Amino acid sequence: xxxxxxxxxxxxxxxxxxxxxxxxxxxxxxxxxxxxxxxxxxxxxxxxxxxxxxxxxxxxxxxxxxxxxxxxxxxxxxxxxxxxxxxxxxxxxxxxxxxxxxxxxxxxxxxxxxxxxxxxxxxxxxxxxxxxxxxxxxxxxxxxxxxxxxxxxxxxxxxxxxxxxxxxxxxxxxxxxxxxxxxxxxxxxxxxxxxxxxxxxxxxxxxxxxxxxxxxxxxxxxxxx
Amino acid sequence: xxxxxxxxxxxxxxxxxxxxxxxxxxxxxxxxxxxxxxxxxxxxxxxxxxxxxxxxxxxxxxxxxxxxxxxxxxxxxxxxxxxxxxxxxxxxxxxxxxxxxxxxxxxxxxxxxxxxxxxxxxxxxxxxxxxxxxxxxxxxxxxxxxxxxxxxxxxxxxxxxxxxxxxxxxxxxxxxxxxxxxxxxxxxxxxxxxxxxxxxxxxxxxxxxxxxxxxxxxxxxxxxx
DNA sequence: TAAAAACTTACGATAGCTTTAAATGAATGT
DNA sequence: ACATTCATTTAAAGCTATCGTAAGTTTTTA
Numbered sequence: 001x002x003x004x005x006x007x008x009x010x011x012x013x014x015x016x017x018x019x020x021x022x023x024x025x026x027x028x029x030x031x032x033x034x035x036x037x038x039x040x041x042x043x044x045x046x047x048x049x050x051x052x053x054x055x056x057x058x059x060x061x062x063x064x065x066x067x068x069x070x071x072x073x074x075x076x077x078x079x080x081x082x083x084x085x086x087x088x089x090x091x092x093x094x095x096x097x098x099x100x101x102x103x104x105x106x107x108x109x110x111x112x113x114x115x116x117x118x119x120x121x122x123x124x125x126x127x128x129x130x131x132x133x134x135x136x137x138x139x140x141x142x143x144x145x146x147x148x149x150x151x152x153x154x155x156x157x158x159x160x161x162x163x164x165x166x167x168x169x170x171x172x173x174x175x176x177x178x179x180x181x182x183x184x185x186x187x188x189x190x191x192x193x194x195x196x197x198x199x200x201x202x203x204x205x206x207x208x209x210x211x212x213x214x215x216x217x218x219x220x221x222x223x224x225x
Numbered sequence: 226x227x228x229x230x231x232x233x234x235x236x237x238x239x240x241x242x243x244x245x246x247x248x249x250x251x252x253x254x255x256x257x258x259x260x261x262x263x264x265x266x267x268x269x270x271x272x273x274x275x276x277x278x279x280x281x282x283x284x285x286x287x288x289x290x291x292x293x294x295x296x297x298x299x300x301x302x303x304x305x306x307x308x309x310x311x312x313x314x315x316x317x318x319x320x321x322x323x324x325x326x327x328x329x330x331x332x333x334x335x336x337x338x339x340x341x342x343x344x345x346x347x348x349x350x351x352x353x354x355x356x357x358x359x360x361x362x363x364x365x366x367x368x369x370x371x372x373x374x375x376x377x378x379x380x381x382x383x384x385x386x387x388x389x390x391x392x393x394x395x396x397x398x399x400x401x402x403x404x405x406x407x408x409x410x411x412x413x414x415x416x417x418x419x420x421x422x423x424x425x426x427x428x429x430x431x432x433x434x435x436x437x438x439x440x441x442x443x444x445x446x447x448x449x450x
Numbered sequence: 451t452a453a454a455a456a457c458t459t460a461c462g463a464t465a466g467c468t469t470t471a472a473a474t475g476a477a478t479g480t
Numbered sequence: 481a482c483a484t485t486c487a488t489t490t491a492a493a494g495c496t497a498t499c500g501t502a503a504g505t506t507t508t509t510a
Contacts, residue, residue, distance in 0.1 A: 115408060118404070118408070144396075144398075144399045144400065145398045145399055145400060145447065146400045146441050146444055146447075156441070158442065158443075158497075158498055158499085159441075159442065159443035159444060159498080159499095160498075160499070161498090192499085192500065192501090193500075193501070193502095194455095194456095195456090195457095195500080195501065195502080196499075196500055196501075198456060198457065198458085199457090199458085199459095199499085199500075199501085200499085200500095201456095201457090202457070202458070202459095215455095215456070215457090217454090217455060217456070217507090217508060217509075218454085218455070218456095218508090218509085383486080383487055383488080384487080384488095385487080385488070386487090417488090417489065417490090418489080418490070418491095419466090419467095420467095420468095420489080420490070420491080421488080421489055421490075423466095423467065423468065423469090424468095424469090424488085424489075424490090425488085425489095426467095426468095427468070427469075428487095440466095440467070440468090442465090442466065442467070442496095442497065442498075443465080443466070443467095443498080
């Protein structure tokens with residue numbers, strides 16, 4: 001699952017930065033726009049999974065923007081959350097009729113927003129029946145149950161080992177460089193040495209047997225097919 | 226799907242009749258109450274799918290009534306719409322905090338009300354297709370009766386413990402992250418620490434035995450199969 | 451055969467979980 | 481109304497699997 005893309009639309013630059021920062025921090029891919037027209041332009045290119053839209057904006061307001069977006073095939077399935085000031089006229093909430101999937105009242109606590117964003121993306125995701133199990137070579141992993149199975153026998157792997165194996169098995173045969181591995185299993189900001197990877201590979205080999213994970217010297221590792 | 230049941234609560238007899246007539250006409254099964262206490266009594270027996278609740282009522286107001294209803298397991302999943310007079314103090318809308326799912330401002334056009342009712346019932350229908358009894362591994366839970374049964378012996382669990390177990394058992398084997406657990410058992414906005422989950426897990430383990438709920442370090446918990 | 455890369459082992463730090471206990475708040479009985 | 485019991489949350493301390501690193505060894509490559 002790639003990182004989810006969120007488009008944030010508000011005419012107030014401060015809010016844009018504040019919310020943008022907080023959502024980015026949680027690992028989402030964020031773009032911003034400060035009015036309805038821009039929002040539509042950006043949305044066309046960026047193809048966000050979710051749009052957070054201030055209702056009160058000069059020129060084209062949130063509801064009008066939402067309405068137009070809903071009529072664009074490309075954005076048909078995009079989720080839209082309205083941002084409304086508490087105390088605004090609540091006929092606003094006719095927003096649901098304009099096609100919003102949810103809404104939040106200002107003032108907004110970042111935690112609340114993030115949790116709402118997660119919730120609504122999850123709701124969407126759950127309708128799409130994700131595949132959570134991969135299999136290759138008599139070895140299979142089930143992300144949902146966090147289990148590895150070899151020749152019919154199930155094992156528990158610690159988190160890092162599991163993530164590492166999952167990565168390698170996500171494309172059996174493909175060589176993953178150490179850089180890619182660090183990025184994917186440990187995440188961009190963490191700095192751990194290369195030896196750390198070796199050790200985790202070793203632990204996996206202990207549990208899997210030496211046949212499955214192959215070293216490609218000077219390049220990286222792969223799950224053998 | 227049988228016809229949906231709606232409970233209408235307002236202290237003004239005229240409104241009650243007016244709205245009642247219009248909703249009935251659309252094929253819903255309607256009961257009425259003219260104050261908070263009655264509403265709760267009727268709700269217990271009638272088990273409506275949706276309650277439309279006037280905020281301004283003598284004695285027990287709508288928000289208080291709503292609050293009490295939300296604490297009754299039997300009505301936990303019932304949808305509640307608030308009726309508020311336009312121009313009323315909007316701190317009212319804290320109504321959402323009291324657990325309302327939506328609200329409508331007076332004066333109300335029947336058409337608008339009916340369309341809102343339809344919309345919100347639809348929303349519910351799509352997210353809720355839960356079986357009220359789940360079984361796995363000799364343990365079963367019955368949501369309707371709020372009972373847990375282990376090896377033929379029935380126990381009653383406190384609310385949080387029950388909800389937690391119900392979540393884990395909703396997909397046996399699947400690992401639920403702490404985030405998902407908090408979101409689902411405690412609700413998006415509530416802030417309780419991670420330790421709280423641990424403790425409830427512990428209580429469940431005390432009652433179930435240590436075999437059923439498994440910790441997946443760094444990830445979450447699951448109901449073992 | 452020298453240099454580079456990867457492997458192995460073992461150890462120390464710590465994140466993350468468990469446990470205990472105690473405070474607060476809600477529900478129930480007298 | 482008061483006391484009592486039970487549910488929930490928080491705080492604090494303990495525990496351990498997991499993680500990261502160091503350092504020496506082996507294998508590969510040029």
